[in-house]
Amino acid sequence: MKRYRDVAGDGGSNIAGQVEAQQDQLKRRLASVASVVAIVSGKGGVGKSALTANLACCLALDGWKVGVLDADLNGPTQAKILGVRGRQLVLADGGVDPPVTALGVKVMSMDLLLADDAAPLTWDSPLQEEAHTWRGAMEANAVREFLADTNWGELDALLLDLPPGTDRLATVAGLAPALHGIIVVTIPSEVSQLVVRRSVTAAASTRAPVLGLVENMAGLFPGPDASRLAADAGIPFLGSVPFDPALSVAADRGEAFVVAAPERESAQALKRIAREVRTALQPRRA
Ligand SMILES: Nc1ncnc2c1ncn2[C@@H]1O[C@H](COP(=O)(O)OP(=O)(O)O)[C@@H](O)[C@H]1O
Ligand SMILES: [Mg+2]
Secondary structure (H helix, E strand, O other): OOOHHHOOOOOOOOHHHHHHHHHHHHHHHHOOEEEEEEEEOOOOOOOHHHHHHHHHHHHHHOOOOEEEEEOOOOOOOHHHHOOOOOOOOEEEOOEEEOOEOOOOOEEEEHHHOOOOOOOOOOOOOOOHHHHHHHHHHHHHHHHHHHHHHEOOOOEEEEEEEOOOOOOHHHHHHHHOOOOOEEEEEEOOOHHHHHHHHHHHHHHHOOOOOEEEEEEEEEOOOOOOOHHHHHHHHOOOEEEEEEOOHHHHHHHHHOOOHHHHOOOOHHHHHHHHHHHHHHHHHHHHOO
């Protein structure tokens, strides 16, 4: 069996060339996207995905052309929340046409590529440390391909729903030719804020502007004030979204919550946050 040490150069597969070609395609593809925004949190379960989907709906309601890339490969949820689960992907123009929601949001997710009961991606390695490296590299490749191979068309904003973990942002920031904004999500708990504080530091160390901190599930726990966390970190506080079971029910049904229940306090809060985001990104629109 040939091992990597035995292979001179890259073994004739021109890997460097392939990566360069893909980078070129990525650049071409994102040339028609005004803003790429990552939604992050060191913590899982704080509502990153729900917030991403709802912000996308709010922006679409305001007439923005929006795409959502579900970069959570192991726990993809955007197809479900945005109600496009099970839709067929169509190959066209050298890429994949993403499913489009009733509000016009374009969605791409690993979930659209996997069979219903397929096992999640796992990273085979006898050593955990290696598995970590391997996972990082595989994830970066997969996200790069999703970005480069999806026919996003003209977009005002492409929202990236990242998996939990502080290291994820660096990977994505290194991928997209440019990241134009980062939104950090926390919940009112000391445990969450402890981790999220690190995410804020990670966000600040990229070149992308931090659009701000969102507190989700407000009122659920008697936790510390998130606006204080934002102030301490020197980033804008975008607002609080109350804990609201109706929001969760809409997500499970694949309904656009801000359309289904626009009168609810949580929906109003989401709209206010979307307005802040719009204002920050507006100068980038053509
Ligand atoms: N403000 C909220 N009120 C009630 N439920 C919420 C709220 N935000 C999110 N959820 C629910 O909490 C769960 C976790 O949210 P999710 O978006 O999947 O988190 P993450 O992407 O950070 O792991 C989901 O069932 C979601 O519908
Ligand atoms: Mg998620």
